[in-house]
Amino acid sequence: MRQSHEYFVKQIELIKESEARLYQFLEQMPVGVFIIDKNYNIVFSNKRSNEILGLSFIENINFSEIKNYLELYKAANGEQEYPFHELPIVRALKEEKIISEQMKIINPHGQPYKLKVLAQPIYIKGNIEFALALYDILPKIQNNILTELLNFDFSNSFHTFIEFATRLLCEYLGVHRVGIWKNETSYIECIRIYDKYNKAYQSGMQLFKKDFPIYFDYILQGNMLPIENAITHEATREFAEIYFEPLKIYSTFDCSILVHNQLYGIICCEVRYHTHQWNETEVELMQSFSKLLGLLIEKYY
DSSP: OOOOHHHHHHHHHHHTTTOTTHHHHHHHOSSEEEEEETTOBEEEEOHHHHHHHTOSOGGGSBGGGGGGTOEEEOGGGTTOBOOGGGSHHHHHHHHOSOEEEEEEEEOTTSOEEEEEEEEEEEEETTEEEEEEEEEEEHHHHHHHHHHHHHTSOTTSOHHHHHHHHHHHHHHHHTOSEEEEEEEOSSEEEEEEEEETTTTEEEOOOEEEGGGOHHHHHHHTTTOOEEESOTTTSTTTGGGIIIIIHHHTEEEEEEEEEEETTEEEEEEEEEEESSOOOOOHHHHHHHHHHHHHHHHHHHHHO
């Protein structure tokens, strides 16, 4: 039986009880905002969400019914459907953590979109009562990340900028770790690696070029390396035993950073625990991000 409209209004009031203007804020957000409760009832979907999904009555259905109206696929794996329990917002509700995924939808009007979805649980008095998803169409996300990078306050230190850049790319790509390594004559040195789940940075590690000749032969020529299986790929397998396997890193995406048309360093994105097939949008985003990063380092640092 479908819940009454009054029920959903009460649920929204619970979510916004600590901030009277939250509803207005969520409604005006430029990305889709979608909220379900622990019983999978849809309690809120803002204007942008409804535009993307092509649904105007979405607050009146249970989330388990969503597949009656939309076709939901894993964007990185062709047309493989998402099982209900693996949908990002459902996982956030059950796994009690932030979930970042890409997915494809076909709305009731037949319009296909690839989305970047960030879902997280909402706690009330220590218990998960709701889950919230923020999402938008991927090409727009690429513009957003570049805008955020340009809007950084460059009066901050260089290392603060690198920390911001690695964290930004990590969240937008939905990967586990992003690092920036400085190119030196005989080695590369880690300026910063951001780990999304630990929300912590590492720095100072060095990798000597003589120990990884095949990898550096690839990367020093300016090649982009979006690699699904980093443990077995010719360009990266030299790192398998000492780096990938201990950290359970399965997929990587490395890209050169040029400053004054010289190799300044390398951006390294790492996916742990499973392989990831890099799609065209992610490749374009990395290419744009690395070029802009190099220009900003050249101009400000």
